[in-house]
Amino acid sequence: MVMSALAESDAFQVTYSSAINPIAINKMHEWILDIKTSDGTPVTDAEVVINGGMPAHNHGLPTSPKVTQNLGQGKYRVEGVRFHMSGYWEMRVTVKANGIEDTVVISLEL
Amino acid sequence: MLDPKYASSFLLVVVLIYLLFVQLKQPPSWTDAEIETIQSLGISQLGEPPSDPTNAVANDSRAAKLGHKLFFDERMSITGTIACANCHQPENQFRDSLTRGVAIGQTDRRTPSIIGGAYSPWQYWDGRKDSQWSQALAPLEHPMEHGGNRMFYVRYVTARYKDEYEAIFGPAPDLSDRERFPEHAAPVGRTDWNSTWQAMSTEDQNLVNQLFVNIGKTIAAYERLLVPGPGRFDEYVASIRFDEQQTIFDHNEVVGLRLFIGKANCTQCHNGPLLTNNEFHNTGVANFPGEIPDKGRVQGIRDVTDDPFNCVSQYSDARYSCAELRFARTGSELIGTVRTPSLRSLHPPFMHKGQHATLREVLDHYNDAPLAMIGHNEAKPLNLTQLEITQLERFLATLNAPLRTDSNWLKAP
């Protein structure tokens, strides 16, 4: 499991880094998201909504993680991340900035 | 003596028999991924209970000693006959053997074991409490459990256990003025106790609440000590880790373990060293006929959010440390869900209302995975054979083990 990885949509690139490495199940922890436009410019005033779940099991996240702090330079603190099963997870990060809304899907194998 | 002419064919037959009946019974050895999963379930992964910063005396041995006394004290009830230990019986995995707990009256759900409870962010089947100290207050005032009121308990404890109480929390306030502190008073329970409570000043109410909370915090300090110890399963985990001759499990137990972590999907929810993710799941366990289905966590999350003794309340010793509550999920996925129980303290009957009398019934239920009455059953039908169900049952039995807690704590002080 990598601690930090990049995922992209048409409009945005999101790099996440987890406070615990490797990500263990049943542990509450934080992430930092680094959000850039597709040309690499930091997105400093994004509205961020986080969803996710296990597609194979057809269920969502066991918590509702939220951005709690804009750290500047395109970095955002996310609190309340916890996974409760091993397997394939998706975190869907919806970014709204500069009049554009797009969702970046982060894949995780826990 | 055997004719040498036949010796080689005799040997061949012996080898064939061995291959057919002995060798075939040995399942292929574990893959690396399976070994990783098995090790994640071992008790050696457990460690100490996570700290509870909301309870400043959680790890104070004086608090645990007082909590131990209170847990076994029948005078901690309006009838003078009910202690926590009447329902959470040390000799029965700190629970009882009933479908639903009974004290002054019958409660709505089955008494859970409290062993290892300190590892869970949530208490109760529906998680309507977010700490052990806050949980401990509820049965004291529940009309079917201890049936009392907080005014009665704080007066009793600060008198009967004055020295112990004061050594932990400092001087206990004088509660002798019956004008300010009536005989009985509480914002919940009987209406006459309600009215005497309403007549008290806010300051005095807060004072009584704080004393009441302190009682809960000592009980929680005691409960934190109840931690499961290693059993035969954990010996097996250690033996595969060191690649020793595997003689601890028999064939059926090994196959049962393989089903548990594989085809039967049990570790989706029963994971980690306590065999629980402490999360809320709908597994389609029907109620007894004629009963309305249990809403489970959808109601529990509302209750804990509004609870005057939750993590963010003024009675919490660390209101900033409430990630579980602040980021708790809500929504329709929680309909009919209850918290996954640990499988380290199995004792019949099973499930949140004791719906299943035997492990066999539990496993038959998972094999069928019926539609849920409300919400939807997350588990899928398994198509296990009767033999496989027996093997799973045999594996579950290997999880039984004595507590790691010193035996002095496991009986009345």
Ligand SMILES: [Cu+2]
């Ligand atoms: Cu899942």
